[in-house]
Amino acid sequence: MRKPETIERLYLDFDGFFASVMQQAYPKLRGRPVGVVPFEGTDRTVVIACSKEAKAAGCTNVMKVLEARQKCPSLVLVPQEPDLFRRAHNALLSEISAVIPIDAIKSIDELTCRLDERQRQEPEDLAATIKDRIARFVGIYITCSIGFAANRHLAKIACKMDKPNGVTIWHPNMMPQPLYPLPFDDIPGIGERMKARLNKLGVYDMQRLLALQPKHMRKIWRNVTGERLWYALHGYDIQAGSSERGMYGHGRVLPPDLRTMKEAREIARILLVKAARRMRRENFAASGLVLWLAITNGSFGDGLKLPAVRDDKAFLDALDILWHRAEGEVAWRKVYRVHVTLIDLTPAKARQLDMLLDDDRERQRWEHVTDAQDDLNRKYSGTIVSTGWWNPPKGGNVGGKISYTRIPRAEDFW
CATH class of the missing domain: 3.30.70.270 (Reverse transcriptase/Diguanylate cyclase domain)
Incomplete structure (x- = not known):
């Protein structure tokens, strides 16, 4: 190295x-x-x-x-x-x-x-x-x-x-002396739990941390991340490993006047369609949908397995099933946040088709409909056609929220 x-x-x-x-x-x-x-x-x-x-x-x-x-x-x-x-x-x-x-x-x-x-x-x-x-x-x-x-x-x-x-x-x-006075909070890769683990082992400051050996760091972190951090802190040319896309999702904190199940469902539909659009732009299909709600005194979470699908009709039908389950538990409580996530991704061209569910004529028809909608919306830079109603809440920003880790694209605001 x-x-x-x-x-x-x-x-x-x-x-x-x-x-x-x-x-x-x-x-x-x-x-x-x-x-x-x-x-x-x-x-x-x-x-x-x-x-x-x-x-x-x-x-x-x-x-x-x-x-x-x-x-x-x-x-x-x-x-x-x-x-x-x-x-x-x-x-x-x-x-x-x-x-x-x-x-x-x-x-x-x-x-x-x-x-x-x-x-x-x-x-x-x-x-x-x-x-x-x-x-x-x-x-x-x-x-x-x-x-x-x-x-x-x-x-x-x-x-x-x-x-x-x-x-x-x-x-x-100059190194590593500039690191000695720094608290662990200033070091990327050391969170609160890791800081507590280090303290328990008698490592209270950067000077003690830097005196450890790479294999010891690996053992403390319980994976190769600790060893990579040791080499990074000691000035070696560490390259970040490549990451694979694992999911597409959107979430939103609801304004006080939109914290009913009815209003939350409308926002969940829009979030799901926008997540599906992002997924299709990068040529993936999804085999699962997860719904999560922050509610009064708790939360609700559930998921549904799907064949490897990519059309809005399949995702919205799955959301209807999950929402029906949620209504049985949280209908009388306020909803503060809603989050939908498409998981178990497969490259669209490499998916294994299900003979009964995924490759029938009905599924193909809805995929063609969805592709046509995407083409029209992209052509006119806005949501001019959608599957079902399209009623964004006041203020917009559904699916195009403020974000540190993901930079929204112009399409996220349609």
Whole structure:
């Protein structure tokens, strides 16, 4: 395994991305403490993201609105605008790509790049060029923090050291001393449960962790992840393994006036159709559907096996079955969140057809109908035809919600 002798990676993290995009788009929000919320008109929700002004007052992401208002009475709450965030993300990528090729997009507000020989010698100039281009061509209210290191993992940690709008450079000859004072919370790959396990074994700080051997780390983590983390923290060139798509799903927190079973069902239908559209765009079929509801004093979850299907009719029929089961248990309780997930994926061209259920004429007919609907909607960039009624709730954003890990596409907002 190779151990780089110089910095080879850049990791970039936009500062308070969602709130800063809102400040850039709306001048009245600039310089004010801003909290982005799922929907307007209620304090019974959380602040999804907050601006640097709100953070300075003690607010944090995923803080209850009532608590955030206590911390910062002047907090300005604004409802999320996922399509605005998507467009801002694409504009920022375009400007960064004009300076350096993007190696991987890690989330809507994080990315990583490989450095060429010149960039390794002049990281400060590279960071300044990126920041200047963002300021000139996107806006001065969207800033970023940048970390440089031998590998992606260390660059990601370095990136967090001087936020907001900072630049941190960790050359290999400096390591591992910069890691010693860091809490485990600052290390990607160490969550609360792992921290408790390490503490139980007498490993309370980074210096003790880094003194472990790779096989010992593997034993503690109970899989190869621990060993990979050891090599990453010690500056080796660790490449992330390829991942396979395991599911397609959408979820939504329901506004207070839509928390009945009837309203939740309408939203579940739209979420399911949008998840199925995403699945078909990437040429998969699904052999299972899972429905999950957050309800008063608990939750409901159930699943249904399917033949390898890809048409809306099959999925909506399956949802009707699961919803009928749910009504028997939760019809009299409020529904706070709904989530639908298509599982057991198969590449559409490689699926094993069921002679009785999947390859009959009726199934083929509905697949042709669904494909025709997709073609029409794609042609006109909107949902102009659907299987059954199409009644998105006020405010939209069903299937195109704010997201850190998945960047919505324009089609997600149809």
